[in-house]
Amino acid sequence: MSQPETDKPASDLIDARIKELGDWRGQTLARLRALIHEADPQVVEEWKWRGVPVWSHDGILCTGETYKQVVKMTFAKGAALEDPAGLFNASLEGNTRRAIDLREGQRIDAEALKALIRAAVALNTASKKKGRPK
Secondary structure: OOOOOOOOOHHHHHHHHHHHHOOHHHHHHHHHHHHHHHHOOOOEEEEEOOOEEEEEOOOEEEEEEEOOOOEEEEEOOHHHOOOOOOOOOEOOOOOOOEEEEEOOOOOOOHHHHHHHHHHHHHHHHHHHHHHOOO
8 A cells, every 4th residue: 555645634644545545444534533523623633643644632532543354443542431332342451442343344333433433532531621630
């Protein structure tokens, strides 16, 4: 996979990644991205670590990594989030992160994912407010 230029806006680089993939992984990444924006219209898109789409709001919410067999959505503070729908299915042993591995043909529970995104935003926002000097 070619590495896009890094002087472009992150949104353009993510668009290019989706187009470059050209298969179920690109479609899945595009769907995840749309759901993230639906859940948090103020989300900021970033491009980090030599080509990983990152979504932030008062800190990193999640990443969208693509591999041959899976699209991995890793939540930076996933271990601190309630997951009543049981979306997290990877990185479950860690103290901080949690991930959702999506395979070809797997359906996304859109409402549960948006709730998880909103919870991640709330956690980041609360952490930022807590850390501010009075």
